[in-house]
Amino acid sequence: MALAPRLDLRQSQSLVMTPQLQQAIKLLALSNLELEAFIGNELERNPLLEAGEMITVPARETAEPVEDAEPRTGPDATADILIAQGAGGADSPLDVDYAAETFIDDGPGDGVPTQRSAGSDLSSAQGLGAQGSEDGPDFDSFAAPDIGLHEYLMQQAGAALSGLQLMIAGQLIGQIEETGYLEANLLELAHRLGVPLAEVEAVLSVIQGFDPAGVGARTLAECIAIQAREADRYDPAMACLIANLDLLARGQIAHLRRICGVDEEDMADMIRELRSYDPKPGLRFGGERPAAVTPDVFVTPSGAGWAIEINGATLPRLLVNRRYQAHLGGGARDKTTRLWLSDCLASANWLIKALDQRQRTILKVTEEIVRHQEGFFRHGVTHLRPLTLRAVAEAVELHESTISRVTSNKYLACPRGTFELKYFFTSAIQSADGGEAASAEAVKSHIRALIAEEKPDAILSDDTLVDLLRARGFDIARRTVAKYREAIGLGSSVQRRRQKAMLR
Numbered sequence: 001m002a003l004a005p006r007l008d009l010r011q012s013q014s015l016v017m018t019p020q021l022q023q024a025i026k027l028l029a030l031s032n033l034e035l036e037a038f039i040g041n042e043l044e045r046n047p048l049l050e051a052g053e054m055i056t057v058p059a060r061e062t063a064e065p066v067e068d069a070e071p072r073t074g075p076d077a078t079a080d081i082l083i084a085q086g087a088g089g090a091d092s093p094l095d096v097d098y099a100a101e102t103f104i105d106d107g108p109g110d111g112v113p114t115q116r117s118a119g120s121d122l123s124s125a126q127g128l129g130a131q132g133s134e135d136g137p138d139f140d141s142f143a144a145p146d147i148g149l150h151e152y153l154m155q156q157a158g159a160a161l162s163g164l165q166l167m168i169a170g171q172l173i174g175q176i177e178e179t180g181y182l183e184a185n186l187l188e189l190a191h192r193l194g195v196p197l198a199e200v201e202a203v204l205s206v207i208q209g210f211d212p213a214g215v216g217a218r219t220l221a222e223c224i225a226i227q228a229r230e231a232d233r234y235d236p237a238m239a240c241l242i243a244n245l246d247l248l249a250r251g252q253i254a255h256l257r258r259i260c261g262v263d264e265e266d267m268a269d270m271i272r273e274l275r276s277y278d279p280k281p282g283l284r285f286g287g288e289r290p291a292a293v294t295p296d297v298f299v300t301p302s303g304a305g306w307a308i309e310i311n312g313a314t315l316p317r318l319l320v321n322r323r324y325q326a327h328l329g330g331g332a333r334d335k336t337t338r339l340w341l342s343d344c345l346a347s348a349n350w351l352i353k354a355l356d357q358r359q360r361t362i363l364k365v366t367e368e369i370v371r372h373q374e375g376f377f378r379h380g381v382t383h384l385r386p387l388t389l390r391a392v393a394e395a396v397e398l399h400e401s402t403i404s405r406v407t408s409n410k411y412l413a414c415p416r417g418t419f420e421l422k423y424f425f426t427s428a429i430q431s432a433d434g435g436e437a438a439s440a441e442a443v444k445s446h447i448r449a450l451i452a453e454e455k456p457d458a459i460l461s462d463d464t465l466v467d468l469l470r471a472r473g474f475d476i477a478r479r480t481v482a483k484y485r486e487a488i489g490l491g492s493s494v495q496r497r498r499q500k501a502m503l504r
Contacts, residue, residue: 028405032315035315035355039355047324047328048345050319051316147285148285150173150174154169157207161203165206172204176215177282180214180215180216181216183218212281215281221242221243224274240260242274251498294311295413296310296411297311297413298414300415308363309363318348320348369412369424381442382442386426386439438474440484446474447465447490448488
Protein backbone atom coordinates (compact mmCIF):
# COMPACT_ATOMS: atom_id res chain seq x y z
CA MET A 1 0.00 0.00 0.00
CA ALA A 2 1.48 3.31 -1.08
CA LEU A 3 1.91 6.03 1.53
CA ALA A 4 0.99 9.34 -0.07
CA PRO A 5 -1.17 12.34 0.81
CA ARG A 6 -4.63 12.44 -0.79
CA LEU A 7 -8.04 14.11 -0.37
CA ASP A 8 -11.20 12.08 0.39
CA LEU A 9 -14.83 13.28 0.54
CA ARG A 10 -17.15 11.28 2.81
CA GLN A 11 -20.78 11.73 3.82
CA SER A 12 -21.96 10.45 7.23
CA GLN A 13 -24.63 11.01 9.85
CA SER A 14 -23.96 11.48 13.56
CA LEU A 15 -25.87 12.39 16.67
CA VAL A 16 -24.52 15.47 18.41
CA MET A 17 -25.43 16.38 21.98
CA THR A 18 -25.25 20.15 22.21
CA PRO A 19 -24.67 21.76 25.64
CA GLN A 20 -28.29 22.95 25.61
CA LEU A 21 -29.63 19.44 25.10
CA GLN A 22 -27.34 18.10 27.81
CA GLN A 23 -28.72 20.76 30.14
CA ALA A 24 -32.32 19.87 29.25
CA ILE A 25 -31.67 16.19 29.96
CA LYS A 26 -30.00 17.07 33.26
CA LEU A 27 -33.01 19.16 34.32
CA LEU A 28 -35.33 16.18 33.89
CA ALA A 29 -33.59 14.22 36.64
CA LEU A 30 -33.69 17.07 39.20
CA SER A 31 -36.35 17.34 41.88
CA ASN A 32 -38.12 20.64 42.48
CA LEU A 33 -35.80 21.57 45.36
CA GLU A 34 -32.69 20.69 43.35
CA LEU A 35 -34.07 22.64 40.42
CA GLU A 36 -34.64 25.65 42.68
CA ALA A 37 -30.95 25.65 43.60
CA PHE A 38 -29.98 25.29 39.94
CA ILE A 39 -32.19 28.23 38.97
CA GLY A 40 -30.63 30.32 41.74
CA ASN A 41 -27.16 29.72 40.26
CA GLU A 42 -28.40 30.65 36.79
CA LEU A 43 -29.92 33.89 38.10
CA GLU A 44 -26.54 34.84 39.55
CA ARG A 45 -24.65 33.90 36.39
CA ASN A 46 -26.93 35.36 33.71
CA PRO A 47 -27.77 39.10 34.09
CA LEU A 48 -30.65 38.88 31.59
CA LEU A 49 -32.59 36.39 33.73
CA GLU A 50 -34.88 37.56 36.48
CA ALA A 51 -37.29 35.73 38.78
CA GLY A 52 -40.97 36.50 38.54
CA GLU A 53 -43.97 34.84 40.11
CA MET A 54 -44.08 31.12 40.80
CA ILE A 55 -44.39 28.80 37.82
CA THR A 56 -47.83 27.33 37.25
CA VAL A 57 -48.75 24.66 34.75
CA PRO A 58 -52.34 23.87 33.74
CA ALA A 59 -53.77 20.78 35.38
CA ARG A 60 -54.42 17.72 33.26
CA GLU A 61 -57.77 15.99 33.62
CA THR A 62 -57.71 12.22 33.22
CA ALA A 63 -61.51 11.91 33.03
CA GLU A 64 -61.34 12.73 29.30
CA PRO A 65 -58.83 11.31 26.83
CA VAL A 66 -56.00 13.73 26.21
CA GLU A 67 -54.97 13.89 22.57
CA ASP A 68 -51.34 14.47 21.74
CA ALA A 69 -51.64 17.79 19.97
CA GLU A 70 -48.19 19.05 20.86
CA PRO A 71 -46.04 19.98 17.87
CA ARG A 72 -42.98 17.90 17.19
CA THR A 73 -40.78 20.93 16.58
CA GLY A 74 -40.50 24.36 18.08
CA PRO A 75 -40.64 25.38 21.71
CA ASP A 76 -42.75 22.41 22.79
CA ALA A 77 -40.56 19.72 21.24
CA THR A 78 -39.18 17.19 23.69
CA ALA A 79 -35.48 16.60 24.19
CA ASP A 80 -35.72 13.24 22.40
CA ILE A 81 -37.35 14.85 19.35
CA LEU A 82 -34.89 17.73 19.27
CA ILE A 83 -31.99 15.29 19.36
CA ALA A 84 -33.47 13.24 16.53
CA GLN A 85 -34.06 16.33 14.39
CA GLY A 86 -30.74 17.99 15.19
CA ALA A 87 -32.47 21.11 16.46
CA GLY A 88 -30.37 21.43 19.57
CA GLY A 89 -29.24 24.91 18.69
CA ALA A 90 -32.70 26.45 18.70
CA ASP A 91 -32.91 29.46 20.97
CA SER A 92 -36.28 31.03 20.18
CA PRO A 93 -37.82 32.67 23.24
CA LEU A 94 -40.80 31.13 24.94
CA ASP A 95 -43.49 33.81 25.15
CA VAL A 96 -46.15 32.50 27.51
CA ASP A 97 -48.75 34.61 29.23
CA TYR A 98 -48.47 33.23 32.74
CA ALA A 99 -51.07 35.71 33.97
CA ALA A 100 -53.77 34.23 31.77
CA GLU A 101 -56.78 32.63 33.38
CA THR A 102 -55.96 29.30 31.73
CA PHE A 103 -53.30 28.72 34.36
CA ILE A 104 -54.31 27.48 37.76
CA ASP A 105 -52.82 28.19 41.15
CA ASP A 106 -49.59 26.72 42.45
CA GLY A 107 -51.13 23.77 44.25
CA PRO A 108 -54.25 22.29 45.76
CA GLY A 109 -53.88 24.55 48.78
CA ASP A 110 -53.86 27.78 46.76
CA GLY A 111 -56.76 29.90 45.79
CA VAL A 112 -58.55 29.44 49.11
CA PRO A 113 -60.71 32.47 49.99
CA THR A 114 -59.70 34.47 53.03
CA GLN A 115 -63.10 34.11 54.64
CA ARG A 116 -64.07 30.48 54.89
CA SER A 117 -67.63 29.41 54.84
CA ALA A 118 -69.13 27.63 57.79
CA GLY A 119 -68.18 23.99 57.99
CA SER A 120 -65.48 24.21 55.32
CA ASP A 121 -62.28 22.32 55.96
CA LEU A 122 -59.26 22.55 53.70
CA SER A 123 -57.67 19.39 55.01
CA SER A 124 -60.79 17.30 54.40
CA ALA A 125 -61.37 18.83 50.97
CA GLN A 126 -57.88 18.16 49.69
CA GLY A 127 -56.64 15.35 51.92
CA LEU A 128 -53.21 16.97 51.97
CA GLY A 129 -53.33 19.77 54.51
CA ALA A 130 -52.29 19.47 58.10
CA GLN A 131 -54.70 21.87 59.78
CA GLY A 132 -57.70 23.73 58.45
CA SER A 133 -57.54 26.75 60.72
CA GLU A 134 -57.49 30.31 59.45
CA ASP A 135 -53.97 30.79 60.79
CA GLY A 136 -52.67 27.79 58.82
CA PRO A 137 -50.47 24.98 60.15
CA ASP A 138 -48.33 25.55 63.20
CA PHE A 139 -44.87 25.61 61.66
CA ASP A 140 -43.29 26.16 65.08
CA SER A 141 -44.07 22.54 65.87
CA PHE A 142 -41.61 21.51 63.16
CA ALA A 143 -38.78 23.65 64.53
CA ALA A 144 -35.63 22.08 65.89
CA PRO A 145 -35.25 21.93 69.69
CA ASP A 146 -33.86 25.06 71.33
CA ILE A 147 -30.87 23.23 72.81
CA GLY A 148 -28.83 20.26 71.69
CA LEU A 149 -27.71 17.27 73.71
CA HIS A 150 -24.12 18.47 74.14
CA GLU A 151 -25.17 21.95 75.26
CA TYR A 152 -27.68 20.46 77.71
CA LEU A 153 -25.04 18.16 79.21
CA MET A 154 -22.49 20.99 79.49
CA GLN A 155 -25.01 23.07 81.39
CA GLN A 156 -25.43 20.26 83.91
CA ALA A 157 -21.67 19.71 84.06
CA GLY A 158 -21.12 23.40 84.77
CA ALA A 159 -23.49 23.19 87.72
CA ALA A 160 -22.03 19.96 89.15
CA LEU A 161 -18.30 20.19 88.37
CA SER A 162 -15.50 22.72 88.29
CA GLY A 163 -11.82 23.06 87.48
CA LEU A 164 -10.06 19.96 86.16
CA GLN A 165 -13.16 17.81 86.43
CA LEU A 166 -15.14 20.26 84.29
CA MET A 167 -12.40 20.15 81.65
CA ILE A 168 -12.49 16.32 81.63
CA ALA A 169 -16.29 16.42 81.41
CA GLY A 170 -16.07 18.69 78.36
CA GLN A 171 -13.77 16.17 76.64
CA LEU A 172 -16.11 13.27 77.45
CA ILE A 173 -19.29 15.10 76.46
CA GLY A 174 -17.71 16.08 73.15
CA GLN A 175 -17.35 12.39 72.27
CA ILE A 176 -20.94 11.43 73.10
CA GLU A 177 -22.96 10.47 70.02
CA GLU A 178 -26.36 11.93 69.21
CA THR A 179 -27.89 8.67 70.49
CA GLY A 180 -26.36 9.36 73.93
CA TYR A 181 -23.63 6.71 73.86
CA LEU A 182 -19.97 7.44 74.66
CA GLU A 183 -17.54 6.24 71.99
CA ALA A 184 -14.33 7.29 73.75
CA ASN A 185 -11.50 5.11 75.05
CA LEU A 186 -11.08 6.21 78.66
CA LEU A 187 -7.47 5.03 78.94
CA GLU A 188 -6.38 6.93 75.81
CA LEU A 189 -8.25 10.02 76.99
CA ALA A 190 -6.53 9.84 80.40
CA HIS A 191 -3.08 9.60 78.76
CA ARG A 192 -3.85 12.49 76.43
CA LEU A 193 -5.03 14.73 79.28
CA GLY A 194 -2.29 13.58 81.65
CA VAL A 195 -4.70 12.62 84.43
CA PRO A 196 -5.26 9.32 86.27
CA LEU A 197 -7.74 6.89 84.75
CA ALA A 198 -9.66 6.83 88.02
CA GLU A 199 -10.28 10.59 87.67
CA VAL A 200 -11.78 10.14 84.20
CA GLU A 201 -13.97 7.26 85.39
CA ALA A 202 -15.18 9.36 88.32
CA VAL A 203 -16.19 12.20 86.01
CA LEU A 204 -17.93 9.72 83.68
CA SER A 205 -19.95 8.35 86.59
CA VAL A 206 -21.13 11.91 87.30
CA ILE A 207 -22.10 12.42 83.64
CA GLN A 208 -24.04 9.16 83.68
CA GLY A 209 -26.18 10.66 86.42
CA PHE A 210 -27.20 13.58 84.21
CA ASP A 211 -30.51 13.92 82.41
CA PRO A 212 -31.58 12.13 80.23
CA ALA A 213 -31.13 8.91 82.13
CA GLY A 214 -28.81 6.52 80.33
CA VAL A 215 -26.64 9.15 78.66
CA GLY A 216 -22.89 8.48 78.67
CA ALA A 217 -23.30 4.70 78.55
CA ARG A 218 -20.86 2.67 76.50
CA THR A 219 -23.10 -0.33 75.82
CA LEU A 220 -26.81 -1.04 75.63
CA ALA A 221 -26.66 -3.06 78.86
CA GLU A 222 -25.00 -0.17 80.68
CA CYS A 223 -27.59 2.28 79.31
CA ILE A 224 -30.47 0.10 80.51
CA ALA A 225 -28.78 -0.47 83.88
CA ILE A 226 -28.43 3.29 84.45
CA GLN A 227 -32.12 3.80 83.76
CA ALA A 228 -33.04 0.87 86.03
CA ARG A 229 -31.04 2.43 88.87
CA GLU A 230 -32.75 5.76 88.22
CA ALA A 231 -36.13 4.01 88.54
CA ASP A 232 -34.94 2.10 91.66
CA ARG A 233 -35.55 -1.25 89.93
CA TYR A 234 -31.95 -2.48 89.71
CA ASP A 235 -32.24 -5.52 91.97
CA PRO A 236 -30.19 -8.73 91.50
CA ALA A 237 -32.84 -10.32 89.27
CA MET A 238 -32.99 -7.26 87.00
CA ALA A 239 -29.18 -7.15 86.93
CA CYS A 240 -29.10 -10.76 85.68
CA LEU A 241 -31.71 -9.96 83.04
CA ILE A 242 -29.77 -6.92 81.78
CA ALA A 243 -26.54 -8.92 81.71
CA ASN A 244 -28.20 -11.52 79.45
CA LEU A 245 -29.98 -9.35 76.89
CA ASP A 246 -28.77 -11.67 74.14
CA LEU A 247 -30.86 -14.50 75.59
CA LEU A 248 -33.86 -12.18 75.70
CA ALA A 249 -33.35 -11.27 72.04
CA ARG A 250 -33.34 -14.95 71.12
CA GLY A 251 -36.53 -15.52 73.11
CA GLN A 252 -35.05 -18.00 75.58
CA ILE A 253 -37.42 -17.00 78.37
CA ALA A 254 -37.25 -20.30 80.25
CA HIS A 255 -33.45 -20.13 80.41
CA LEU A 256 -33.66 -16.53 81.63
CA ARG A 257 -36.08 -17.48 84.42
CA ARG A 258 -33.61 -20.08 85.71
CA ILE A 259 -30.71 -17.60 85.59
CA CYS A 260 -32.65 -14.82 87.31
CA GLY A 261 -34.35 -17.15 89.79
CA VAL A 262 -37.86 -15.77 89.25
CA ASP A 263 -41.18 -17.24 88.26
CA GLU A 264 -43.10 -16.59 85.05
CA GLU A 265 -45.11 -13.68 86.45
CA ASP A 266 -42.04 -11.85 87.78
CA MET A 267 -40.22 -12.41 84.50
CA ALA A 268 -43.14 -10.85 82.59
CA ASP A 269 -43.06 -7.82 84.90
CA MET A 270 -39.29 -7.44 84.43
CA ILE A 271 -39.57 -7.63 80.65
CA ARG A 272 -42.40 -5.09 80.73
CA GLU A 273 -40.21 -2.79 82.82
CA LEU A 274 -37.31 -3.30 80.46
CA ARG A 275 -39.41 -2.30 77.46
CA SER A 276 -40.26 1.03 79.11
CA TYR A 277 -36.61 2.16 79.04
CA ASP A 278 -35.16 4.22 76.19
CA PRO A 279 -32.29 2.45 74.36
CA LYS A 280 -31.23 5.73 72.68
CA PRO A 281 -31.83 8.49 75.23
CA GLY A 282 -29.94 11.17 73.32
CA LEU A 283 -32.33 11.19 70.38
CA ARG A 284 -34.95 13.10 72.34
CA PHE A 285 -32.69 16.14 71.97
CA GLY A 286 -32.83 16.00 68.24
CA GLY A 287 -29.84 15.05 66.23
CA GLU A 288 -30.35 15.41 62.52
CA ARG A 289 -34.05 15.58 61.71
CA PRO A 290 -35.18 13.85 58.53
CA ALA A 291 -35.94 16.31 55.78
CA ALA A 292 -39.59 16.69 54.89
CA VAL A 293 -40.50 15.40 51.44
CA THR A 294 -41.78 18.11 49.12
CA PRO A 295 -44.13 16.66 46.47
CA ASP A 296 -43.42 17.57 42.86
CA VAL A 297 -46.88 16.63 41.56
CA PHE A 298 -50.36 16.86 43.08
CA VAL A 299 -53.07 14.36 42.13
CA THR A 300 -56.58 15.19 43.40
CA PRO A 301 -60.01 13.77 42.56
CA SER A 302 -61.88 15.79 39.95
CA GLY A 303 -65.30 14.54 38.99
CA ALA A 304 -64.98 11.09 37.49
CA GLY A 305 -61.24 11.46 36.95
CA TRP A 306 -58.17 13.05 38.45
CA ALA A 307 -56.63 16.52 38.30
CA ILE A 308 -52.84 16.46 37.94
CA GLU A 309 -50.77 19.57 38.49
CA ILE A 310 -47.16 20.52 39.14
CA ASN A 311 -46.24 21.87 42.56
CA GLY A 312 -45.07 25.33 41.58
CA ALA A 313 -44.55 26.54 45.14
CA THR A 314 -40.78 25.98 44.87
CA LEU A 315 -40.31 26.96 41.22
CA PRO A 316 -39.90 30.67 40.42
CA ARG A 317 -40.97 31.92 37.03
CA LEU A 318 -38.05 32.94 34.87
CA LEU A 319 -38.23 35.96 32.56
CA VAL A 320 -35.85 37.70 30.19
CA ASN A 321 -35.35 41.29 31.23
CA ARG A 322 -35.84 42.92 27.80
CA ARG A 323 -35.32 46.43 29.15
CA TYR A 324 -31.95 45.51 30.65
CA GLN A 325 -31.06 43.70 27.44
CA ALA A 326 -31.82 46.82 25.37
CA HIS A 327 -29.83 48.96 27.80
CA LEU A 328 -26.79 46.70 27.60
CA GLY A 329 -27.13 46.29 23.84
CA GLY A 330 -27.29 50.01 23.29
CA GLY A 331 -24.06 50.59 25.17
CA ALA A 332 -22.18 47.62 23.68
CA ARG A 333 -19.77 48.90 21.02
CA ASP A 334 -17.18 46.15 20.79
CA LYS A 335 -17.76 42.75 19.20
CA THR A 336 -16.85 40.78 22.33
CA THR A 337 -19.53 42.46 24.45
CA ARG A 338 -22.19 41.95 21.78
CA LEU A 339 -21.24 38.29 21.44
CA TRP A 340 -21.40 37.80 25.23
CA LEU A 341 -24.81 39.48 25.36
CA SER A 342 -26.07 37.25 22.55
CA ASP A 343 -24.87 34.14 24.40
CA CYS A 344 -26.64 35.28 27.59
CA LEU A 345 -29.88 35.81 25.66
CA ALA A 346 -29.67 32.43 23.94
CA SER A 347 -28.90 30.69 27.26
CA ALA A 348 -31.82 32.41 29.00
CA ASN A 349 -34.29 31.56 26.22
CA TRP A 350 -33.20 27.93 26.14
CA LEU A 351 -33.41 27.56 29.92
CA ILE A 352 -36.96 28.97 29.99
CA LYS A 353 -37.97 26.65 27.19
CA ALA A 354 -36.31 23.63 28.83
CA LEU A 355 -38.05 24.32 32.15
CA ASP A 356 -41.43 24.58 30.46
CA GLN A 357 -40.87 21.37 28.55
CA ARG A 358 -39.72 19.64 31.76
CA GLN A 359 -42.99 20.50 33.47
CA ARG A 360 -45.06 19.28 30.55
CA THR A 361 -43.09 16.04 30.30
CA ILE A 362 -43.59 15.36 34.02
CA LEU A 363 -47.32 15.99 33.64
CA LYS A 364 -47.54 13.67 30.64
CA VAL A 365 -45.70 10.84 32.42
CA THR A 366 -47.68 11.30 35.64
CA GLU A 367 -50.92 11.27 33.68
CA GLU A 368 -50.02 7.88 32.19
CA ILE A 369 -49.05 6.53 35.62
CA VAL A 370 -52.36 7.68 37.12
CA ARG A 371 -54.28 6.22 34.19
CA HIS A 372 -52.56 2.85 34.59
CA GLN A 373 -52.72 2.78 38.41
CA GLU A 374 -56.19 4.24 38.88
CA GLY A 375 -57.16 1.23 40.97
CA PHE A 376 -54.48 2.16 43.50
CA PHE A 377 -55.70 5.74 43.83
CA ARG A 378 -59.28 4.60 44.34
CA HIS A 379 -58.92 1.38 46.37
CA GLY A 380 -55.38 1.16 47.78
CA VAL A 381 -52.16 -0.79 47.37
CA THR A 382 -53.88 -4.15 46.83
CA HIS A 383 -55.03 -2.84 43.43
CA LEU A 384 -51.55 -1.74 42.32
CA ARG A 385 -50.85 -3.16 38.84
CA PRO A 386 -47.50 -4.18 37.33
CA LEU A 387 -45.88 -1.35 35.40
CA THR A 388 -42.54 -0.91 33.65
CA LEU A 389 -40.64 2.09 32.32
CA ARG A 390 -40.92 0.70 28.80
CA ALA A 391 -44.72 0.54 28.97
CA VAL A 392 -44.94 4.20 29.96
CA ALA A 393 -42.32 5.17 27.38
CA GLU A 394 -44.32 3.53 24.59
CA ALA A 395 -47.56 5.14 25.77
CA VAL A 396 -46.18 8.70 25.87
CA GLU A 397 -43.81 8.21 22.89
CA LEU A 398 -40.63 9.04 24.77
CA HIS A 399 -37.41 7.13 25.31
CA GLU A 400 -37.20 4.77 28.27
CA SER A 401 -34.21 6.67 29.68
CA THR A 402 -36.27 9.86 29.63
CA ILE A 403 -38.99 8.18 31.72
CA SER A 404 -36.33 7.02 34.17
CA ARG A 405 -35.02 10.58 34.55
CA VAL A 406 -38.51 12.03 34.91
CA THR A 407 -39.44 9.61 37.70
CA SER A 408 -36.14 9.91 39.61
CA ASN A 409 -36.32 11.93 42.85
CA LYS A 410 -39.90 12.99 42.12
CA TYR A 411 -42.76 12.59 44.59
CA LEU A 412 -46.50 12.47 44.02
CA ALA A 413 -48.98 13.66 46.63
CA CYS A 414 -52.51 12.26 46.56
CA PRO A 415 -55.27 11.70 49.14
CA ARG A 416 -53.62 8.36 50.04
CA GLY A 417 -50.30 10.00 50.92
CA THR A 418 -47.02 10.98 49.30
CA PHE A 419 -45.24 8.42 47.12
CA GLU A 420 -42.14 8.42 44.98
CA LEU A 421 -42.98 8.04 41.29
CA LYS A 422 -40.70 4.99 41.19
CA TYR A 423 -43.08 3.34 43.69
CA PHE A 424 -45.65 2.78 40.94
CA PHE A 425 -43.24 0.71 38.83
CA THR A 426 -43.35 -2.85 40.16
CA SER A 427 -42.69 -6.30 38.81
CA ALA A 428 -45.47 -8.71 37.93
CA ILE A 429 -46.62 -11.82 39.80
CA GLN A 430 -48.52 -14.31 37.68
CA SER A 431 -52.08 -15.14 38.58
CA ALA A 432 -52.83 -18.66 39.78
CA ASP A 433 -55.99 -18.88 37.63
CA GLY A 434 -54.41 -17.47 34.46
CA GLY A 435 -55.92 -14.02 34.90
CA GLU A 436 -54.23 -10.63 34.98
CA ALA A 437 -50.84 -10.48 36.70
CA ALA A 438 -50.58 -8.72 40.05
CA SER A 439 -48.07 -6.18 41.31
CA ALA A 440 -45.29 -7.21 43.69
CA GLU A 441 -46.36 -4.41 46.04
CA ALA A 442 -49.89 -5.80 46.11
CA VAL A 443 -48.50 -9.22 47.06
CA LYS A 444 -46.44 -7.63 49.85
CA SER A 445 -49.59 -5.95 51.12
CA HIS A 446 -51.39 -9.31 51.27
CA ILE A 447 -48.43 -10.91 53.08
CA ARG A 448 -48.41 -8.08 55.61
CA ALA A 449 -52.17 -8.45 56.17
CA LEU A 450 -51.99 -12.24 56.61
CA ILE A 451 -49.18 -12.00 59.16
CA ALA A 452 -50.96 -9.20 61.03
CA GLU A 453 -54.02 -11.41 61.42
CA GLU A 454 -52.19 -14.56 62.57
CA LYS A 455 -52.85 -15.82 66.09
CA PRO A 456 -50.06 -16.32 68.65
CA ASP A 457 -50.73 -20.06 68.78
CA ALA A 458 -50.99 -20.41 64.99
CA ILE A 459 -47.98 -18.70 63.42
CA LEU A 460 -47.99 -18.90 59.62
CA SER A 461 -44.95 -20.49 58.00
CA ASP A 462 -43.77 -19.45 54.55
CA ASP A 463 -45.28 -22.64 53.07
CA THR A 464 -48.63 -21.78 54.64
CA LEU A 465 -48.36 -18.24 53.27
CA VAL A 466 -47.78 -19.68 49.80
CA ASP A 467 -50.97 -21.74 50.06
CA LEU A 468 -53.01 -18.78 51.35
CA LEU A 469 -51.70 -16.51 48.60
CA ARG A 470 -52.49 -19.08 45.93
CA ALA A 471 -55.99 -19.28 47.35
CA ARG A 472 -56.20 -15.52 46.74
CA GLY A 473 -55.04 -15.93 43.15
CA PHE A 474 -51.26 -15.35 43.36
CA ASP A 475 -48.95 -17.96 41.84
CA ILE A 476 -45.83 -17.37 43.92
CA ALA A 477 -42.90 -19.50 45.05
CA ARG A 478 -41.85 -19.99 48.66
CA ARG A 479 -38.48 -18.25 48.21
CA THR A 480 -40.30 -15.24 46.74
CA VAL A 481 -42.58 -15.11 49.78
CA ALA A 482 -39.53 -15.20 52.07
CA LYS A 483 -37.86 -12.42 50.06
CA TYR A 484 -40.96 -10.20 50.19
CA ARG A 485 -41.49 -10.93 53.89
CA GLU A 486 -37.93 -9.86 54.70
CA ALA A 487 -38.26 -6.78 52.45
CA ILE A 488 -41.18 -5.47 54.51
CA GLY A 489 -39.32 -6.10 57.78
CA LEU A 490 -41.16 -9.19 59.06
CA GLY A 491 -39.25 -12.01 60.69
CA SER A 492 -39.53 -15.72 60.07
CA SER A 493 -42.18 -17.86 61.74
CA VAL A 494 -39.71 -18.85 64.48
CA GLN A 495 -38.81 -15.24 65.21
CA ARG A 496 -42.44 -14.12 65.23
CA ARG A 497 -43.36 -16.99 67.58
CA ARG A 498 -40.67 -15.91 70.04
CA GLN A 499 -41.77 -12.28 69.85
CA LYS A 500 -45.39 -13.12 70.52
CA ALA A 501 -44.36 -15.37 73.40
CA MET A 502 -42.41 -12.49 74.93
CA LEU A 503 -45.39 -10.18 74.54
CA ARG A 504 -47.59 -12.65 76.36
